[in-house]
Amino acid sequence: xxxxxxxxxxxxxxCNNSLESRFSKCFNVYCQGQKxxxxxxxxxxxxxxxxxxxxxxxxEIPASRSLDAEDTxxxxxxxxxxxxxxxxxxHPLDLIHYIYEINERILTKEGVGTINSNxxxxxxxxxxxxxxxxxxxxxxxxxxEIIAKYETxxxxxxxxKRIDPPENFLIKSRALC
Ligand SMILES: [Zn+2]
Numbered sequence: 191x192x193x194x195x196x197x198x199x200x201x202x203x204x205c206n207n208s209l210e211s212r213f214s215k216c217f218n219v220y221c222q223g224q225k226x227x228x229x230x231x232x233x234x235x236x237x238x239x240x241x242x243x244x245x246x247x248x249x250e251i252p253a254s255r256s257l258d259a260e261d262t263x264x265x266x267x268x269x270x271x272x273x274x275x276x277x278x279x280x281h282p283l284d285l286i287h288y289i290y291e292i293n294e295r296i297l298t299k300e301g302v303g304t305i306n307s308n309x310x311x312x313x314x315x316x317x318x319x320x321x322x323x324x325x326x327x328x329x330x331x332x333x334x335e336i337i338a339k340y341e342t343x344x345x346x347x348x349x350x351k352r353i354d355p356p357e358n359f360l361i362k363s364r365a366l367c
Contacts, residue, residue, distance in 0.1 A: 202221060205223065214286070229333050230245045231336065233288050240272045243271060245268045248268055249269060250266060265281070266282060267280060268280055293305060295341075306321060307319070
């Protein structure tokens with residue numbers, strides 16, 4: 191995916207708190223966006239270049255300081271799978287919900303659809319969007335049903351820099367003459 195770090199002024203989609211960018215963490219303690227669950231799509235605060243990751247497991251790690259046989263204190267961490275199959279175990283403090291915006295296109299189990307509303311629903315930590323499909327039907331699509339952000343082939347090629355810069359192209363064409 192392409193991340194535009196220069197995205198300026200952004201409001202938290204959960205509590206409307208003013209944030210630096212789409213990839214900034216909201217630290218409002220009352221913010222709904224502090225809660226995470228399996229299937230949430232997230233970005234990693236300390237390395238946004240990893241792209242969009244999906245929470246695949248919730249881990250309760252014993253962190254008791256005492257030597258008692260029974261663990262009484264646990265830290266919750268999340269196992270996250272990023273693009274290119276990179277898997278990391280991350281603390282919720284370092285996670286930021288990735289929220290799709292209106293008109294963004296996504297690849298879902300039902301095909302390619304377009305986010306149809308600025309509002310999304312949260313139910314027990316699961317986020318869902320109203321998505322418009324090419325047949326004109328809209329449906330409430332959960333994050334678990336979203337396969338990827340849909341990017342056109344051209345965007346993908348530019349992102350991976352497989353297009354030769356114009357100078358190289360000219361040199362190559364001359365060499366062919
Ligand atoms: Zn917030």
